[in-house]
Amino acid sequence: MTHFSSQAALNLRMIRDRKPLIHNITNYVVMNYTANALLCAGASPVMAHAEGEVEDMVSLSKALVLNIGTLTDDWVASMIQAGKRANVLNIPVILDPVGSGATALRTRSAKRILEQTSIKVLRGNASEILSLRSADSKTKGVDSVHSVEDAADIAGTLARELKTTLAITGAVDLVTDGKQQFRVENGHPLMGKVTGTGCTATAIIGAFLAVDGDPVSAASTALAFFGLAGEYAAKKAQSPGSFMIALLDALYDISPDELEKGCRIREA
Amino acid sequence: MTHFSSQAALNLRMIRDRKPLIHNITNYVVMNYTANALLCAGASPVMAHAEGEVEDMVSLSKALVLNIGTLTDDWVASMIQAGKRANVLNIPVILDPVGSGATALRTRSAKRILEQTSIKVLRGNASEILSLRSADSKTKGVDSVHSVEDAADIAGTLARELKTTLAITGAVDLVTDGKQQFRVENGHPLMGKVTGTGCTATAIIGAFLAVDGDPVSAASTALAFFGLAGEYAAKKAQSPGSFMIALLDALYDISPDELEKGCRIREA
Amino acid sequence: MTHFSSQAALNLRMIRDRKPLIHNITNYVVMNYTANALLCAGASPVMAHAEGEVEDMVSLSKALVLNIGTLTDDWVASMIQAGKRANVLNIPVILDPVGSGATALRTRSAKRILEQTSIKVLRGNASEILSLRSADSKTKGVDSVHSVEDAADIAGTLARELKTTLAITGAVDLVTDGKQQFRVENGHPLMGKVTGTGCTATAIIGAFLAVDGDPVSAASTALAFFGLAGEYAAKKAQSPGSFMIALLDALYDISPDELEKGCRIREA
Numbered sequence: 001m002t003h004f005s006s007q008a009a010l011n012l013r014m015i016r017d018r019k020p021l022i023h024n025i026t027n028y029v030v031m032n033y034t035a036n037a038l039l040c041a042g043a044s045p046v047m048a049h050a051e052g053e054v055e056d057m058v059s060l061s062k063a064l065v066l067n068i069g070t071l072t073d074d075w076v077a078s079m080i081q082a083g084k085r086a087n088v089l090n091i092p093v094i095l096d097p098v099g100s101g102a103t104a105l106r107t108r109s110a111k112r113i114l115e116q117t118s119i120k121v122l123r124g125n126a127s128e129i130l131s132l133r134s135a136d137s138k139t140k141g142v143d144s145v146h147s148v149e150d151a152a153d154i155a156g157t158l159a160r161e162l163k164t165t166l167a168i169t170g171a172v173d174l175v176t177d178g179k180q181q182f183r184v185e186n187g188h189p190l191m192g193k194v195t196g197t198g199c200t201a202t203a204i205i206g207a208f209l210a211v212d213g214d215p216v217s218a219a220s221t222a223l224a225f226f227g228l229a230g231e232y233a234a235k236k237a238q239s240p241g242s243f244m245i246a247l248l249d250a251l252y253d254i255s256p257d258e259l260e261k262g263c264r265i266r267e268a
Numbered sequence: 269m270t271h272f273s274s275q276a277a278l279n280l281r282m283i284r285d286r287k288p289l290i291h292n293i294t295n296y297v298v299m300n301y302t303a304n305a306l307l308c309a310g311a312s313p314v315m316a317h318a319e320g321e322v323e324d325m326v327s328l329s330k331a332l333v334l335n336i337g338t339l340t341d342d343w344v345a346s347m348i349q350a351g352k353r354a355n356v357l358n359i360p361v362i363l364d365p366v367g368s369g370a371t372a373l374r375t376r377s378a379k380r381i382l383e384q385t386s387i388k389v390l391r392g393n394a395s396e397i398l399s400l401r402s403a404d405s406k407t408k409g410v411d412s413v414h415s416v417e418d419a420a421d422i423a424g425t426l427a428r429e430l431k432t433t434l435a436i437t438g439a440v441d442l443v444t445d446g447k448q449q450f451r452v453e454n455g456h457p458l459m460g461k462v463t464g465t466g467c468t469a470t471a472i473i474g475a476f477l478a479v480d481g482d483p484v485s486a487a488s489t490a491l492a493f494f495g496l497a498g499e500y501a502a503k504k505a506q507s508p509g510s511f512m513i514a515l516l517d518a519l520y521d522i523s524p525d526e527l528e529k530g531c532r533i534r535e536a
Numbered sequence: 537m538t539h540f541s542s543q544a545a546l547n548l549r550m551i552r553d554r555k556p557l558i559h560n561i562t563n564y565v566v567m568n569y570t571a572n573a574l575l576c577a578g579a580s581p582v583m584a585h586a587e588g589e590v591e592d593m594v595s596l597s598k599a600l601v602l603n604i605g606t607l608t609d610d611w612v613a614s615m616i617q618a619g620k621r622a623n624v625l626n627i628p629v630i631l632d633p634v635g636s637g638a639t640a641l642r643t644r645s646a647k648r649i650l651e652q653t654s655i656k657v658l659r660g661n662a663s664e665i666l667s668l669r670s671a672d673s674k675t676k677g678v679d680s681v682h683s684v685e686d687a688a689d690i691a692g693t694l695a696r697e698l699k700t701t702l703a704i705t706g707a708v709d710l711v712t713d714g715k716q717q718f719r720v721e722n723g724h725p726l727m728g729k730v731t732g733t734g735c736t737a738t739a740i741i742g743a744f745l746a747v748d749g750d751p752v753s754a755a756s757t758a759l760a761f762f763g764l765a766g767e768y769a770a771k772k773a774q775s776p777g778s779f780m781i782a783l784l785d786a787l788y789d790i791s792p793d794e795l796e797k798g799c800r801i802r803e804a
Contacts, residue, residue, distance in 0.1 A: 029567045029583050031297045031338075035463035040508050044411055045463065046367065047297050050340045053373035060370060070567075072586040099582065102596060105589035193788065195571035195581065240576050241784025248509025252461065299565045299606075303731035308776050313731065314635065315565050318608040321641035328638060516777025520729065 002265045003182060008221035009260035011212050016042035016256075020062035020210035024203060025049045025079050027069025027098065030196030033244070034065075034203040040251035041225070043207040049075055054082035062210035064091055065203050066119075068109055069098035069196075076109045083117030092120040092209040092218075096202040100124065101131025114162060120215045123167040123202040126151040133158050148174050156181060165215035167223060169201055174268075175220045182220045185264040186227025193240040194247070201226050204251075224263035229254060231262070270533045271450060276489035277528035279480050284310035284524075288330035288478035292471060293317045293347050295337025295366065298464030301512070302333075302471040308519035309493070311475040317343055322350035330478035332359055333471050334387075336377055337366035337464075344377045351385030360388040360477040360486075364470040368392065369399025382430060388483045391435040391470040394419040401426050416442050424449060433483035435491060437469055442536075443488045450488045453532040454495025461508040462515070469494050472519075492531035497522060499530070538801045539718060544757035545796035547748050552578035552792075556598035556746035560739060561585045561615050563605025563634065566732030569780070570601075570739040576787035577761070579743040585611055590618035598746035600627055601739050602655075604645055605634035605732075612645045619653030628656040628745040628754075632738040636660065637667025650698060656751045659703040659738040662687040669694050684710050692717060701751035703759060705737055710804075711756045718756045721800040722763025729776040730783070737762050740787075760799035765790060767798070 021044045026034060031047055038045040048057040051074070058064050064086045066079045086093045097110035110132060113119070122129065125144035130151055148170035151158075159166045160178035168174045173184040191197040201223060208222035209215065232254060233246035254262075289312045294302060299315055306313040316325040319342070326332050332354045334347045354361045365378035378400060381387070390397065393412035398419055416438035419426075427434045428446035436442045441452040459465045469491060476490035477483065500522060501514035522530075557580045562570060567583055574581040584593040587610070594600050600622045602615045622629045633646035646668060649655070658665065661680035666687055684706035687694075695702045696714035704710045709720040727733045737759060744758035745751065768790060769782035790798075 027583070028296050028564050029571050032300060032463060032568060035297055036508065036512070039461055039463055046370075047295070047338055048367070048371070049338065050373055052341070053371040056371035056373070070583055070585065073588070099584070102582075103584070103589040103592035105586055105592070193575055195568060195575055239785035239788045240572065241781040241788070244572070244784075245509040245513055245781055248512075249507035252507045252509070296564050300568060300731060303565050304776065304780070307729055307731055314638075315563070315606055316635070316639070317606065318641055320609070321639040324639035324641070513777040513781055516780075517775035520775045520777070 002263055003267055004217050004221050004265045005260045005263050007217050008224055008263045009256035011208050011221050012225060012259050013256045014211035015207050018211060019044045020207060021046060021060055022063050022065060022203065022206050022210060023048065023058050023061035024065040025054065025075065025082060026065060026067035026199065029069060030199040033196050034200050036248055037200045037251055038203055038207055040248050041204055041207055049078050051078050051081065054078050055085040058082045058086050058091060059089060061091060063206040064093045065206040066093060066113060067096040067098060067199055067202060068106060069199060071106065071109055076112065079113055080116050083113065087118045093117060094121045094123060094202055094206045094209060095119045096199055097124050097128050097132065098199065100128045107131050119164045120209055121165045121167055121205055121219050122162065123169065123205055125198060126168055126170060129166055129168050132162065144170065148172060165219055167205060167219040169198060169223065173223045175216055177216050180216050181268055182216065183266050183268040184220055184223040184227060186224045186231060188230035188234040190234055190240060190243045191230045194244040220265050221263065224265050225259055228259060228262045270531055271535055272485050272489050272533050273528045273531050275485050276492055276531045277524035279476050279489050280493060280527050281524045282479035283475050286479060287312045288475060289314060289328055290331050290333060290471065290474050290478060291316065291326050291329035292333040293322065293343065293350060294333060294335035294467065297337060298467040301464050302468050304516055305468045305519055306471055306475055308516050309472055309475055317346050319346050319349065322346050323353040326350045326354050326359060327357060329359060331474040332361045333474040334361060334381060335364040335366060335467055335470060336374060337467060339374065339377055344380065347381055348384050351381065355386045361385060362389045362391060362470055362474045362477060363387045364467055365392050365396050365400065366467065368396045375399050387432045388477055389433045389435055389473055389487045390430065391437065391473055393466060394436055394438060397434055397436050400430065412438065416440060433487055435473060435487040437466060437491065441491045443484055445484050448484050449536055450484065451534050451536040452488055452491040452495060454492045454499060456498035456502040458502055458508060458511045459498045462512040488533050489531065492533050493527055496527060496530045538799055539803055540753050540757050540801045541796045541799050543753050544760055544799045545792035547744050547754065547757050548761060548795050549792045550747035551743050554747065555580045556743060557582060557596055558599050558601060558739065558742050558746060559584065559594050559597035560601040561590065561611065561618060562601060562603035562735065565605060566735040569732050570736050572784055573736045573787055574739055574743055576784050577740055577743055585614050587614055587617065590614050591621040594618045594622050594627060595625060597627060599742040600629045601742040602629060602649060603632040603634055603735055603738060604642060605735060607642065607645055612648065615649055616652050619649065623654045629653060630657045630659060630738055630742050630745060631655045632735055633660050633664050633668065634735065636664045643667050655700045656745055657701045657703055657741055657755045658698065659705065659741055661734060662704055662706060665702055665704050668698065680706065684708060701755055703741060703755040705734060705759065709759045711752055713752050716752050717804055718752065719802050719804040720756055720759040720763060722760045722767060724766035724770040726770055726776060726779045727766045730780040756801050757799065760801050761790065761795055764795060764798045
């Protein structure tokens, strides 16, 4: 019996019943794939980034997903504008600081968003998350040069410092709000061979935040669901092209009962 | 024997023979998928949105597809610039007012495009189309909160008012220019589980407009073709990921004769 | 025994060992597909275009891929900025002049990039490449109206004039630096039915340039690898949707030994 397994099933059931609108301000590379992943999971995605409409759009939404993967200053300004409005309306916001640590613009922009808005969950790989602590951390492009274990020791402290829940993803994921700490063991190595699976994990957490008020259980159950989908997909496909399609299929096919049985979340 | 069945076959044959260049100014989410859908159908897609080239590009094209799915003011300006040039050159223009009714920016932008250019076909879901009539209509993100039936009564009046042909898509599609009215019964529910199938329907109508001067028959036969492709795809795939790939395959595989036999368009 | 066959195997082996970071400033249509193609081949893609970070990002990279498929002036400025920095750091740059010849903006922008940066390889179809020579050449959208054979006679002269290596792709590809000239016979007609396969060829050449200092052998072996992947994919899939997925799979599945046996490059 794992932690959160019945909550995982409940969350997935609520997403499919309520079809929450998820507002994404995200990067060009993954827009199509994450929209499809959200639809497969049962949510209703919308992508909108214009300064003149992000406040209107986020007001209609149940969660806001921010992702700096192909950032420019005007997009970051829209993210902050939408995030502030979401905060006022008590709509949960999740941030994916893609490539933070790799370039000064990315690190600075991620920090600005964190300072100016209240973020429920911060999802990244270990290098990205660690870069938000100190300036001496290095990231190679958008891939991690740190393992989740490198971050485990200081994750709790960092979560408290940033006043958010961290979801640090890797072979085994780590979720912590500085009080509780969980590991999610679901997943498959082929997920690392498809572009934007990290971004997609972030979007899926957004959908779970739309129905689950506790960011630790929302993030943990979302990552278990997404990881389980990877495991299902790997039974159908052994190469990345067909795997990424099978992964979408699995997000649609997995039932709440299957998620309850398959999710592997442990306290740690 | 359905309406337009031989016209449908003829249109598809002409698209495959002539490979018309279709100029798209569309949203980031669907650019790749609609380009592939147009290629599969037999057309030649190009995406270009720079103020400095849209007039040149549309001059080379046989149809112009405008789509406000991830709009900003500068993109809308380019759409209007390209639309005006297309009007001068008698190149058909189709507009997809994605999310009109959901935010003020979308409704206002769709209305601006309609006022400043002559649109041959306006393709949207019922909520989007109804939003272009009155200010009190609501859309949830980019999904419809109205059924096609909600729009059926006033569709003819609205088509005359907007001086265009409406293609309102849903479980059964409705096409009307205010004089004639047709229903297209082809399609499959899984099409609603893939992002951008509405946008793709719009692009396919663009390809049919490139070879068929009558917007009512162009839109009806294009929707029958796209819906039939959905039916073919559903025989191969039961989940959205593999379905979206099978849908592209079907757009390529369906022959004019198969379309003639499979299209289900009726007067209504 | 073909030319470069052992070099092709060596290059692929080095890409998979070193996972070189490839910085892409490319078009919206193909970002997802080319990122996945690079990952499948073994490289590590990153997309970044902001004026404020392209110099930082390219400094971390082993090759820079420039592609004007959905250009605007600010993106072209970023390309030139990144290209100049890459030149200083001796990082190879490859340019894909998508649609050059079709509009004045494209031809002018491609020429500007060529004038202001040093390009190791210029990859395009015959019409695009020929447009960079004279103003009277015409391109239909982004598709070629010239065959590779039309360009063969003057390719060597043009390569010397532009001080670069040309990779002109078509049914049979031509690679020349004005001294040596090679033909790559790998490939499959279905590659022309998937959007962005030309752009993907360019990105793959970028990955090969990251490990092979000779642009002629890098381009030839990359095109042989990509073409062979097309041949493998065509054994699995006969329609473009499933073919484009099988093509990604093949980029991942083909071993260095299989590439050595399957590559068909000849002097010409």
